[in-house]
Amino acid sequence: MREVAVLGLGMHPWGKFPEKSVTKMCREAVEVALADAGVGWREIDAVAAASSRFSGGKGWGLNGNDVVEEMGSSGIPVYNLSAGCAAGGNAFNIGHTLVASGLHDTVLVVGGEKMPKGFIQTSGVEDVHDPEFLRQRCVGMPGPAFWAMLARRRMAEYGTTPEHFAQIAVKAHKNSVHNVNARFRKEFTIEEVLNSPLVSYPLHLLEICPVSDGAAAVVICSAEAARKRTTNPITVAASTVATARFDDGITRGLGGIVPSGPTHHSEAKQAVLKAFEVAGIGPQDLDLVELQDNTVYYELAFPEEWGLCEPGEAERLVEKGETTPTGKLPINPSGGFQSFGEATTAQGLFQICELGWQLRGEAGERQVPNAKVGLAQTLGLGGNATAAVLKR
Amino acid sequence: MTTRVHAVEGLMTETADGPRLLGSKCGGCSATYFPRDSVCHNPDCDAPAMVDMNFGPTGKIWSCAIQNYQPPAPVITEEPYQPYAMGMVDLDDGLRVLGRIDVDDPMSAQVGGDVELVVGRLGGDADGNDVVTWMFRPI
Incomplete structure (x- = not known):
């Protein structure tokens, strides 16, 4: 190869x-x-x-x-x-x-x-063999409610507060002000985020990405x-794909096994850890991460699931501003899905573009200083995930 | 006359002690399934032996959330709309399952709370029937 x-x-x-x-x-x-x-x-x-x-x-x-x-x-x-x-x-x-x-x-x-x-809907076909149809008809749990359930669990486990969630949205929008490609380029305060309508408690409208073109x-x-x-091209240190494991604790239909441990988002975790292995790097080598923030919750869950920080430490990183472009672990300097909205199948390439601009030093006001290694990650329906490590 | 209809047929049975969820369990690896399945999908199970199992009635809320806005079809809701609680429950007999949480105040549903299976109304259909499903009621 x-x-x-x-x-x-x-x-x-x-x-x-x-x-x-x-x-x-x-x-x-x-x-x-x-x-x-x-x-x-x-x-x-x-x-x-x-x-x-x-x-x-x-x-x-x-x-x-x-x-x-x-x-x-x-x-x-x-x-x-x-x-x-x-x-x-x-x-x-x-x-x-x-x-x-x-x-x-x-x-x-x-x-x-x-x-x-509006929020992404089911296929529209009322088919009792379709797990997504069963989930909506028998329970009534659209995507944002599912994210809210994960966020609520985190609140119970780690004492995550509404302000933590809001702080992540504030950071995302602050970054977007400097991105000409972002759909929303306006700063918000924590109070404004917390005063936006509740979509699904504990998540507010400004804590969930809308859909975009x-x-x-x-x-x-x-x-x-x-x-x-070019003298100094951006190279691909790793590009990986993974799917969810059977023992994943996030049930994809109505029900399944009770997992023996914390095994959430196994598809994303496997893709990212494999990317580290292929690239021959560890979490400490990353200068920035573009991760799939359909909701602010993922900025707390993913870093610890991938070993970028200890379990429960993500909130402390957010509090100290370590996930901003000038922090220790810059996350989504682009403004993320929160500021762009999700144009679903374009998002994976939006992330590659942002990593590329950051690694070239062309990201202007949102530039991560001296960025040399970046990680991109996607998560999709059906238990799909990808990761890529780009280097300069 | 109003008739009760299940939101989807074949997912639960109603007993004198409340509903039970019609699922399956593998005798080889103990994996649980809902709805019912005839084969085990665990890639590490080397002795699949699927048996029918009726799950319930008690368990603990793994986590829960509130549906604050009225979701579109195929979700069935009451008119006028009232936000409802729903969550993921770990049943004592080994099934992790999603369901509505049957509480008057949706904020009262709590992570770690003990619940039991009940039958509850989602809303009405075009023929005036009560559409019902399994729900979890705090105990």
């Missing part, structure tokens, strides 16, 4: 764009990424794309084919990857594999999404080829 570099980064701003198709949004992101890489469309050997359930893709998640037709049908291979909210990370992993294996030299990875209004693209190639174009 050969070393892979991230050569070009491109993003269409996140927001609501009712007048624009998802394919046109992807085109803008792709054009920026190609120009950033100094690569022409005809130099792209293959496309790995995240499959959307909500927009484009001819109803079959063929979003990569849409992009190739839009950019010019050159006959190149297209890989459409479906992994729920982890699809962008999954596409990056496949793109990475295509280049690392030597099968292709220059690959475009792209994800774009236009989301329907967005698109992001990256151009990757062998590190050897990248060094001919």
Whole structure:
């Protein structure tokens, strides 16, 4: 396997764009990424794309084919990857594999999404064999309520307070003020967060990410080829995919086993720990993390599940401001999903773009000083997760 | 006349001592399943032996939350809408299961609280029936 570099980064701003198709949004992101890489469309050997359930893709998640037709049908291979909210990370992993294996030299990875209004709903099919339908019909527990339940457990276990949750949202929005691609670029106080409507106790509206439209693209190639174009390319130290384990304590349907220990988010934990192993690094080597913050709760749970801090220590890091861009463990300097909203399948590539800009030192006011190693992580429906470690 | 209908058929049975959840347990690895299943999905189970099991009635709330806004279909709710509590409960006989928590004040449901299975109304359907499901009531 050969070393892979991230050569070009491109993003269409996140927001609501009712007048624009998802394919046109992807085109803008792709054009920026190609120009950033100094690569022409005809130099792209293959496309790995995240499959959307909500927009484009001819109803079959063929979003990569849409992009190739839009950019010019050159006959190149297209890989459409479906992994729920982890699809962008999954596409990056496949793109990475295509280049690392030597099968292709220059690959475009792209994800774009236009989301329907409101919180993400079930498939709409009333099928008693669908665990998600059963959960909604028999219990009535939408995604935010599930996150709220996890947050409440943490409050009971570690004494997490509403102010801790709110502080994370305050930090996210403070970072977003400096990000031209963020949908919400306004600072909030702890009081404003706590006074926003309760979505699902203990979580407020400003502690849960909304849905957005967005698109992001990256151009990757062998590190050897990248060094001919730039002196100090961003390289991929690891790209991993994992799925949930049977002994995970978070039941995916109505019911299951009582786990013997704390085994939550096993898919994310496995992807991240494997990424550390492949990259030959430990948590102490990370300069920044872009993690999937659908809700502020994850910024407390994930760091300790991955060994970035001790169990129960995450609240102390938040209190001391250690997760801000200038702290010991900067988390989501981009502003995160809290400030962008979730354009589900584009999120994995939004994270790669942010790591890339941070590692190049191009992140402006939200720059993590002297960032050399960054971690990105996604988590998707069906027990999907991905991780990537980028280095400069 | 109003009739009681289960939110989804085949998930619970009503007994004189309250409802029981129709699930399964593997004799080989002790894994529990709900709804009922005919095969064990534990990749480390080397002697799968699935048996039907009716779970309940008591357990502890692992955690709970409140549904503050009215969720859309397929969730069934009362009109006018009242926020409700729901959570994940570890039943004494080894099943971790989701369910509504049957309390007047949703803030009164507590992590670690002891509960028992009851049948409760989610709301009405278009034919005027009471749609019911299993719920957990603090004891």
